[in-house]
Amino acid sequence: MVARPLLVEGTLWLVPGENHGRFPHSNSILIRDEETVLIDTGCGLDTLRALRRELGVDRVINTHTHPDHSAGNALFGDLPILVPEPGLPTAGDLVALSERFFDRPALRPVWREFIRDSMGFVDQAPCGTFPVDGKLTVGRTRLQVIHAPGHTVDHCCLLQPETGVLISADIDLTRFGPWYGHPESNLDQLRDAMERVRRLAPHVVVSAHRPPVRGEEALRQLERFAHIVDEREQRLLALLERPHTMEQIVDAALIYGHFPYAPPVTRYWEEMMQRQHLDRLVQAGTLRLTARGYCLDSSSGGQQVPAP
Numbered sequence: 027m028v029a030r031p032l033l034v035e036g037t038l039w040l041v042p043g044e045n046h047g048r049f050p051h052s053n054s055i056l057i058r059d060e061e062t063v064l065i066d067t068g069c070g071l072d073t074l075r076a077l078r079r080e081l082g083v084d085r086v087i088n089t090h091t092h093p094d095h096s097a098g099n100a101l102f103g104d105l106p107i108l109v110p111e112p113g114l115p116t117a118g119d120l121v122a123l124s125e126r127f128f129d130r131p132a133l134r135p136v137w138r139e140f141i142r143d144s145m146g147f148v149d150q151a152p153c154g155t156f157p158v159d160g161k162l163t164v165g166r167t168r169l170q171v172i173h174a175p176g177h178t179v180d181h182c183c184l185l186q187p188e189t190g191v192l193i194s195a196d197i198d199l200t201r202f203g204p205w206y207g208h209p210e211s212n213l214d215q216l217r218d219a220m221e222r223v224r225r226l227a228p229h230v231v232v233s234a235h236r237p238p239v240r241g242e243e244a245l246r247q248l249e250r251f252a253h254i255v256d257e258r259e260q261r262l263l264a265l266l267e268r269p270h271t272m273e274q275i276v277d278a279a280l281i282y283g284h285f286p287y288a289p290p291v292t293r294y295w296e297e298m299m300q301r302q303h304l305d306r307l308v309q310a311g312t313l314r315l316t317a318r319g320y321c322l323d324s325s326s327g328g329q330q331v332p333a334p
Contacts, residue, residue, distance in 0.1 A: 036167070039056040047069070053233070056077070061165065063086070065193060067096055071098055083102060087107075088107070089181065094145060095195070102150075107153055108156050110180040112175075129209045136290050168188070170187060176211060176215035177197075178210060183195055191230045192223065197251065198235040204220065206299055207295030207296075208298065220248070268321065270319045271320075272300075272319070311323055
């Protein structure tokens with residue numbers, strides 16, 4: 027069954043993604059004003075076809091260039107498609123994206139096959155960009171672009187100041203938590219982005235992978251989401267009371283829990299995220315790397331370092 031758009035507030039409508047918007051799909055947003063603008067195209071190809079047929083779409087905007095946010099762009103290839111400026115060189119090109127997102131060439135075709143099979147991704151170049159520190163205007167609807175890197179270099183959130191609605195993209199408030207598994211991902215930048223978003227005190231948070239959250243609950247969920255990073259670090263420290271190699275740390279799957287799809291790819295993502303924690307903890311003197319692997323530095327008492 028094709029999901030119907032649900033009113034969020036004013037001119038903003040949620041288009042629920044397949045499987046409740048869970049990865050490898052995402053929710054989309056419609057702006058229904060003097061023109062109809064679709065934000066992100068990962069909600070499912072059947073839903074996108076129905077939207078175009080029944081409501082019409084005039085423009086497409088991607089919050090960032092991850093395939094689960096842009097998989098359906100090719101269905102709108104005759105329309106203006108805009109992406110954040112930093113994402114333009116690889117946007118809509120699955121080979122270029124795989125080279126950007128994986129520094130191990132053997133994983134690139136595995137990831138491309140997974141993306142094509144799970145999302146129906148078809149290459150589609152955008153026609154232009156929008157600045158990551160500017161505004162988007164659709165009729166009377168104004169959206170402030172908030173550059174929120176760390177997840178990807180081009181990741182953006184969108185705020186409607188008049189209503190306090192925040193389109194938070196992959197600051198997504200899911201139980202899984204923040205994601206920072208690419209070579210370009212940066213946990214410190216992501217922490218900063220999450221804190222800047224929280225300080226906006228949005229009235230409604232519309233994320234890519236779960237239903238909208240409103241009022242005080244939205245603020246609580248933003249705090250809880252950010253805290254997941256600290257919880258991951260605590261689990262890692264508990265594991266490293268005994269030395270573990272990088273392979274053993276990945277095997278423990280402290281972030282993913284298990285590797286349910288494309289295991290070589292999800293294992294790589296687990297490793298990339300854990301490396302950011304390990305590097306930070308080694309630099310702080312909380313961990314050390316020995317011939318047997320990573321372990322607590324006994325001189326530090328194994329204390330967690332403060333969040334930056």
